[in-house]
Amino acid sequence: MADNLALRRFMDDLGLTHAELADRVNLEIGCLTGKPGTVSERTVYNWLTGKTSWPPVKHREALRAVFGCTGPDLGFVQPGRGNRAHPEDDVKRRSFMTAATGTALAVGSPAIAAPRRIGHSDVERLNTRFADVIASDHRHGGKLSIETRAEALADEALDLQQHGAASQRVRAALFGCSASFMSSAMWAAIDGRRFDTALRHHERAASLAAMSGDAAIQFRIWSHAGSLFRHLRKPNDALAANNVARNLPIACRDPLFASLGHARHAAIHGLTGDVNAVRRSVSRAQDALDRAGTGDIRPVWLAAHYDQAELDSLALAAYLALGRYEDAESHAHRSLGLLRPHMQRSRAITNARLARAQLGQGDLEPAVTTAMAIPAGLAAHPRVAGMLDRFGSALLDVAPNSPHAQLWDQYTHDNRRTPA
Structure with missing residues (x-):
């Protein structure tokens, strides 16, 4: 029995406690089945410690809705089968989803299900998860996990739009939700210095936003594009x-x-x-x-x-x-x-820029002190790491043999940064 580190990382990305994840899962179960779930903090603890290595299908589908990832992606392993898919498990999942959406398949007849009715409650549920992505970005920023989850949620919103029955207003809102998630995927890629990926995300996000008619999300996407080209x-x-x-x-x-x-x-x-x-x-x-x-x-x-x-x-x-x-x-x-207070990444970026501004005025000691005060975990963020590398190069240009340059060289040697 091993700890589920993957699930813990996803929870950390969203800043979820045991109780908060239990509440989210129960809410998603309620949306799927019409009845509130009964997941408790103890259930979450069992997931994290590996005591429960393969939750029931309704729990896995609810977790998929919360994180935008499958059971294996979240670190769960089906007993005796590793991470391989299994036909029997697929049947159980399809049976659950059929029951949850209220569709019935006649024995001996083609499997044609009536489309599920999509409404404003589905849009609100997606908007809640968009808020989670925004919060995660403010805490961590630039992580590939944020980008991947946002892209998966964009696909989920599109899937509802394409396969559900909905009014034109709801369809437009779903396009807006998908565009919103893609704009966050785009920003995560920009923040993580994955610029080619960010350009691809922009193309998709702009197209979805145009179909939504949502001027606010169009503004965000094109404003992000301006930042992308600036970088x-x-x-x-x-x-x-x-x-x-x-x-x-x-x-x-x-x-x-x-x-x-x-x-x-x-x-x-x-x-x-x-x-x-x-x-x-x-x-x-x-x-x-x-x-x-x-x-x-x-x-x-x-x-x-x-x-x-x-x-x-x-x-x-x-x-x-x-x-x-x-x-x-x-x-x-x-x-x-x-x-x-929660915008620690922004604080690290601002301090890295402040150090460069102090260095530009010849204030070597305050500049090095400011740069060294950035917490190690935040100094590993791709944007911050790049700024600190440029700061070090500028310091060597200005005062290559100074004690301040030697101090910075020793500091960087002792605290080698790895990409976040």
């Missing part, structure tokens, strides 16, 4: 993509969307060396943010991500790219003072 150091493409987002009607109606569009434009202009364009965009972003009402209902991805701290973080990126290190440091300190 690829293609400022003209980045400006063009971000302009698609900024010119959407929702950016004209809602100043919070407008503010994010201007702030990301500032970061892109930093690559072009246009100081006036950066200042103008930062100013417009601030004016729009000051006008944005706090009581308005916004998409979870926007409300959970964009605020004054993020505006200052994007301004920091812009001024750092321009080589205006004093302005960059000012925005860094302001962002760090406003960041929400």
